Amino acid sequence: xxxxxxxxxxxxxxxxxxxxxxxxxxxxxxxxxxxxxxxxxxxxxxxxxxxxxxxxxxxxxxxxxxxxxxxxxxxxxxxxxxxxxxxxxxxxxxxxxxxxxxxxxxxxxxxxxxxxxxxxxxxxxxxxxxxxxxxxxxxxxxxxxxxxxxxxxxxxxxxxxxxxxxxxxxxxxxxxxxxxxxxxxxxxxxxxxxxxxxxxxxxxxxxxxxxxxxxxxxxxxxxxxxxxxxxxxxxxxxxxxxxxxxxxxxxxxxxxxxxxxxxxxxxxxxxxxxxxxxxxxxxxxxxxxxxxxxxxxxxxxxxxxxxxxxxxxxxxxxxxxxxxxxxxxxxxxxxxxxxxxxxxxxxxxxxxxxxxxxxxxxxxxxxxxxxxxxxxxxxxxxxxxxxxxxxxxxxxxxxxxxxxxxxxxxxxxxxxxxxxxxxxxxxxxxxxxxxxxxxx
Numbered sequence: 001x002x003x004x005x006x007x008x009x010x011x012x013x014x015x016x017x018x019x020x021x022x023x024x025x026x027x028x029x030x031x032x033x034x035x036x037x038x039x040x041x042x043x044x045x046x047x048x049x050x051x052x053x054x055x056x057x058x059x060x061x062x063x064x065x066x067x068x069x070x071x072x073x074x075x076x077x078x079x080x081x082x083x084x085x086x087x088x089x090x091x092x093x094x095x096x097x098x099x100x101x102x103x104x105x106x107x108x109x110x111x112x113x114x115x116x117x118x119x120x121x122x123x124x125x126x127x128x129x130x131x132x133x134x135x136x137x138x139x140x141x142x143x144x145x146x147x148x149x150x151x152x153x154x155x156x157x158x159x160x161x162x163x164x165x166x167x168x169x170x171x172x173x174x175x176x177x178x179x180x181x182x183x184x185x186x187x188x189x190x191x192x193x194x195x196x197x198x199x200x201x202x203x204x205x206x207x208x209x210x211x212x213x214x215x216x217x218x219x220x221x222x223x224x225x226x227x228x229x230x231x232x233x234x235x236x237x238x239x240x241x242x243x244x245x246x247x248x249x250x251x252x253x254x255x256x257x258x259x260x261x262x263x264x265x266x267x268x269x270x271x272x273x274x275x276x277x278x279x280x281x282x283x284x285x286x287x288x289x290x291x292x293x294x295x296x297x298x299x300x301x302x303x304x305x306x307x308x309x310x311x312x313x314x315x316x317x318x319x320x321x322x323x324x325x326x327x328x329x330x331x332x333x334x335x336x337x338x339x340x341x342x343x344x345x346x347x348x349x350x351x352x353x354x355x356x357x358x359x360x361x362x363x364x365x366x367x368x369x370x371x372x373x374x375x376x377x378x379x380x381x382x383x384x385x386x387x388x389x390x391x392x393x394x395x396x397x398x399x400x401x402x403x404x405x406x407x408x409x410x411x412x413x414x415x416x417x418x419x420x421x422x423x424x425x426x427x428x429x430x431x432x433x434x435x436x437x438x439x440x
Contacts, residue, residue, distance in 0.1 A: 006368065028375075033322050076253045106172055118219060334362075338424045
């Protein structure tokens with residue numbers, strides 16, 4: 001029966017090509033606009049570490065000694081709190097994170113001095129975040145303790161300096177110190193760059209920087225502090241440090257800490273440890289709000305910071321509003337098309353076709369319009385994403401159609417067309433055959 005309805009639908013669409021074209025264009029334009037913005041939203045709001053996100057947590061301790069009623073702790077920690085918690089080793093793995101620009105050159109490489117971004121972190125960073133390596137590996141915990149002069153570099157920097165070949169063992173000069181390369185990453189671009197996310201809800205909707213590229217140089221945490229002292233930026237300070245940029249003993253929050261916890265029991269135990277640490281520091285007079293601690297999962301932390309840019313959210317809502325307008329237009333066109341065929345429908349009803357059969361036939365025709373419109377919408381979606389990639393925003397090069405959104409394009413187009421076809425099909429199925437036959 002479906003094949004028969006499909007044949008009737010094809011005949012009907014060919015009979016009035018102008019009306020068919022208008023319906024296809026309406027659904028194609030609506031699908032193209034909505035799926036372009038939805039694809040961008042999907043890419044920006046996805047899980048940046050799908051293999052580990054369920055075990056990654058971001059602890060917070062309120063180290064601000066300023067009196068006042070603060071509902072949330074600061075997004076980052078002061079140096080002492082972060083290092084104390086990291087050094088306690090109460091999680092399955094833990095890593096400190098702080099980034100800064102650094103002056104870089106490579107002896108023997110004929111390139112001018114570069115100013116890439118450097119991430120100072122600890123050895124657990126790479127296994128915790130499932131960071132892929134092309135050559136070599138990360139450094140060891142002993143290297144952290146010894147403040148070893150070693151580094152891992154990105155795939156981009158490796159191509160720029162060494163033409164993409166295995167550069168493990170080569171020397172980089174960071175400011176005035178030589179470090180030895182121990183690892184080279186594969187292309188790695190978590191979206192967003194979650195491990196440096198902080199302060200997103202204070203960014204007035206401008207969180208696009210979270211979708212930039214990862215750092216080009218990774219060094220052991222304490223090594224980085226020694227090599228690049230004076231170039232680290234504070235998140236906030238209770239009062240001005242004596243030497244801006246020299247932050248180890250300053251009254252500033254500027255260090256991030258991530259921990260990995262394998263199950264709910266470990267999460268509860270670590271939260272208890274976090275509360276205990278804050279209470280201990282309060283007894284020492286260093287912390288004034290010991291009860292103000294948090295332990296958010298990775299996805300909770302991203303949601304809390306509102307990492308999806310506000311303009312992308314707005315564009316998505318506007319695009320779906322435009323799709324709704326297109327659907328209303330399609331409803332009107334389908335009503336006009338079906339009711340013009342009242343005589344034909346009356347004959348079918350008089351020959352024994354049920355109201356359900358007429359309703360199904362009309363829905364098949366609406367669904368076929370949606371399928372054709374989906375093909376057009378796919379082309380417009382690809383065009384829209386191409387235009388997004390030409391925009392001067394950090395996430396532009398991420399705008400590509402993946403398999404899930406390819407399928408969603410057609411599902412949305414057919415579903416929208418079927419929804420638009422319900423009312424016209426219902427009206428067509430209620431045509432009185434006797435009245436229509438009198439007019440023939």
